[in-house]
Amino acid sequence: MKNFTDKNLKKIINQKLKNINLFFDNFLLTNLIFILYKTSRYSKYYYHTIFHKNKNGNAQPIFKKDIPLLPEKNHNYLNDEYVELSIIVPAYNVEKYIDQCIASISSQNLTFTYEIIVVEDCSTDNTKNICNQIKLKYDNIKIIYHEKNSGVSEARNTALNNIKGRFITFVDSDDLICNNILNQAMNLIRINKNIDVVGFKLYTFETDYDINNIKNNPDKIQSSIITGLDNIYKIAEGYPWGKIYHRRMFDNIRFPRGLCWEDGIILKIVMRRCTVYADLGVVGYLYRKTPNSITHSIKAKNLGYDHFYMINFCINEMKRLNLNIDTIFYKKIVEEATVFFKFKNFLFA
Known part of the structure; x- marks a missing residue:
């Protein structure tokens, strides 16, 4: 060899x-x-x-x-469905970005019932205090505080256990949502009841100046409905963000604790349950490129x-x-x- x-x-x-x-x-x-x-x-x-x-x-x-490479045998949601969308935001040492992130979500004037779940993972900067201020500033937001730093996987898992939404989306706390994408996605879901996952494109940026060329509120989105695992895999990215999932996609599935590459479960496990995938075909997620990626x-x-x-x-x-x-x-x-x-x-x- x-x-x-x-x-x-x-x-x-x-x-x-x-x-x-x-x-x-x-x-x-x-x-x-x-x-x-x-x-x-x-x-x-x-x-x-x-x-x-x-x-x-x-x-x-x-x-x-x-x-351990094997998680617990069963993962359960603690709550039934009470709102249409749960927006999960893990937060750790993001004092510069967290307020802008939440503002990008709330400023879309969402036309459906939703909740924002922020999991504060024992930050060592001023993130916790800013989260306390955010809770007073915005409606429909819940802050969960970890007792010890556990990493992004466990933060997402904590939020998943506590969701009340029929659908789920992930937003990292240094990133942004744009182009009224959540309304566009949920409107499509209302029309097509059998959709499992809606995906939209991401745009990578380093400074706020870089996102000035992103068109806000596109008049019309040409969505594509895709079926068949091979076809879905040709379109869907392996990131947890940039998608809206029906909660059944994460039934009894959680992110691995203590590992990087935790996103690997999205295409290899979660998306294997997807039978109908909708691609909006436009940028809706702004990914901030940082030295810590x-x-x-x-x-x-x-x-x-x-x-x-x-x-x-x-x-x-x-x-x-x-x-x-x-x-x-x-x-x-x-x-x-x-x-x-x-x-x-x-x-x-």
């Missing part, structure tokens, strides 16, 4: 060099780069083998997590291990929920793994 990997790695390096036309004959340069890379790779491997061992003498990976932290935190944990978690969940583990499931695993490889090693970029 090692010889096979090394042989193909050398081919990749040589192809990279040919693509950028560094030399007419790349043989010597290819071998030099390969030797340097191989030396680095195996030196790290043997370092961790020698210095990171558990009680049984086995090597320990960096940032290895001693966490996962894609900026993969290399620094060695989050590739979390991805492997997530694969195992999803397989166990599929078995628990009696969902079919098929080619589509494994295809999604490979597609998501390419993100890790891209940031982990320039050879796969």
